Amino acid sequence: MATIRQRGAKWQVQVRRSGARPLSKSFLRRKDAEAWARDMEVRADRSDLPADTSVLKTLRLSDLIERYRNDVTPQKRGARVEDAVLARMLRDPICKTPLSQLGVPEFAGYRDRKLIEVAPTTLKRQLNPIQHMFEVAKRDWAIPIRDNPVKSLRFVATPRLRTRRLYPGELDRLIKATRKCRTPLIASIIRFALATGMRRGEIASMRWHDVDVKRRRLTIPRTKNGHARTIPLSNAAIWTLPKRSKPDNLVFTMTGNAIHLAFGRAVHRAKIDGLRFHDLRHEAISRFFEQGLTIPEVAMISGHRDATMLLRYAHARSDSVLRKLDAIPA
Numbered sequence: 001m002a003t004i005r006q007r008g009a010k011w012q013v014q015v016r017r018s019g020a021r022p023l024s025k026s027f028l029r030r031k032d033a034e035a036w037a038r039d040m041e042v043r044a045d046r047s048d049l050p051a052d053t054s055v056l057k058t059l060r061l062s063d064l065i066e067r068y069r070n071d072v073t074p075q076k077r078g079a080r081v082e083d084a085v086l087a088r089m090l091r092d093p094i095c096k097t098p099l100s101q102l103g104v105p106e107f108a109g110y111r112d113r114k115l116i117e118v119a120p121t122t123l124k125r126q127l128n129p130i131q132h133m134f135e136v137a138k139r140d141w142a143i144p145i146r147d148n149p150v151k152s153l154r155f156v157a158t159p160r161l162r163t164r165r166l167y168p169g170e171l172d173r174l175i176k177a178t179r180k181c182r183t184p185l186i187a188s189i190i191r192f193a194l195a196t197g198m199r200r201g202e203i204a205s206m207r208w209h210d211v212d213v214k215r216r217r218l219t220i221p222r223t224k225n226g227h228a229r230t231i232p233l234s235n236a237a238i239w240t241l242p243k244r245s246k247p248d249n250l251v252f253t254m255t256g257n258a259i260h261l262a263f264g265r266a267v268h269r270a271k272i273d274g275l276r277f278h279d280l281r282h283e284a285i286s287r288f289f290e291q292g293l294t295i296p297e298v299a300m301i302s303g304h305r306d307a308t309m310l311l312r313y314a315h316a317r318s319d320s321v322l323r324k325l326d327a328i329p330a
Contacts, residue, residue, distance in 0.1 A: 002037035004030070015040040056100035056144065062090055064099070067141070068133040077222070085126050104149045111153060120155045127153070163315045164279045165286060170272055177269035178262075186262040188240045189252055190280065195237035197284035197302050200277050204256040209247035213238060220303070231301045285313040 003014045007026070011033040014024040023040055027033040069086045073079050089095065094102075094110045107127075114123050131150035137143040171194075178187040189203055202220055210219045216233045241251065254262070263277045281302075288298045295307055304310035 002041055004033050004037060006030075013037045013040075057098055059099045059143070060095065061097050061099065061102055062095035064133055064137055064143075065090055065095060065130070068129070068136065072133070072136060073129070082129050086129065089126070089130070099143070099145065102149060103147075104152050107149045107153050111155070124155050161312060162276075162279065162282065164274060164276070165283050165315055166275075166279075170270070170275070173270040174266055174272060174275075177266040180269060181262050181266060183254060183258065183262050185242065185252055185254055186259065186266060188242060189254065189259055190263070190266075192237055192240040192252075193277070193280040194284050194287070195234050195240065196231060197281050197288065198231075199281060200259050201256045203252060204250075204254060204259060206251040207247070208244055208249055208251055211241070211251060213241075213244075227303070227305070229300070229303045231303075282313050282315060285310070286315050289314050 003016075005012055010026045010028060011030045012024060012026045013033045013036055014022060015037060016022050025033075025036060027036065065086055069083060073082050073086065076082060092110065094106060097106055111123065111127075118126075127150050131148060134145055134148040134150060138145050138148075171190075174190065175187050178184070178190070181187075192198070193200075193203060196218070198220075206218070206220075210221065211233075212218070213233075216235075216238060217230055218233055219228065219230045221228050252259075260277060267275050285298060285302055288301065293301075295310065298314075299305070299307070299310055302310060302313065304313075
């Protein structure tokens with residue numbers, strides 16, 4: 001309800017509504033004051049009054065991060081990694097800043113400090129949950145945040161597209177090096193990755209009830225992009241599978257981290273430079289194209305839903321291209 005009173009030569013209007021901060025304004029003429037009061041009352045009926053932002057003075061960035069970390073992060077597939085990222089950010093001085101004083105300049109300062117330690121693409125990925133946190137705070141927690149400061153943050157980053165493929169002889173050296181590993185399964189996992197183009201996490205979470213050996217296909221119930229997919233298993237892929245056990249058991253009894261560590265040790269023993277496990281996915285997809293598979297066929301195996309992203313994984317060998325060029329009649 002609006003209250004209008006005369007103060008000296010001016011008319012002062014005050015509008016109060018539950019759940020919103022009081023609004024007041026002064027006018028030289030009473031008619032203008034009454035018109036403004038009616039407008040504010042209409043807006044109040046539509047719940048369109050400016051929110052009470054005084055709460056932003058009592059909340060710090062750390063309060064939002066802790067709430068998001070407890071309520072939202074555990075529901076995500078990458079909860080463990082995200083929790084570690086948020087825990088690390090909580091140690092930064094920016095988290096002591098009240099939300100009323102937090103904006104793009106403060107996050108720009110944080111960005112510039114962190115870019116000394118990590119690459120722009122890494123920092124942008126680490127700030128993704130913070131950007132989502134502000135959206136959740138506005139939408140679900142009714143915290144009167146006007147703008148998302150991370151959404152407006154700019155990064156100057158040159159995409160670092162990896163084109164690493166296996167050089168001649170490297171696979172043999174790598175498999176030979178796995179014989180000295182404590183886990184002999186790593187050799188089969190390497191061959192299986194090359195035969196299927198699957199991600200490390202997908203291989204680690206495979207269960208026998210998802211494998212149909214008779215029909216030679218594998219169902220991946222949940223992938224990185226959230227969509228299930230069924231991929232065909234070549235004879236080479238079937239050959240690498242270990243001895244079958246109970247339906248609910250894992251096919252390869254190694255965690256994603258164990259695969260990462262074992263692969264790294266094998267690469268080191270083989271004296272191979274610059275090779276990561278994910279490069280096997282690049283190698284596999286490139287081989288699929290070299291074997292004549294079409295983009296839809298490769299996408300069915302790899303799980304890519306965007307042809308542009310798929311082609312980023314395909315890297316033709318120059319010698320292979322030359323052989324095809326030489327075959328063209330003069």
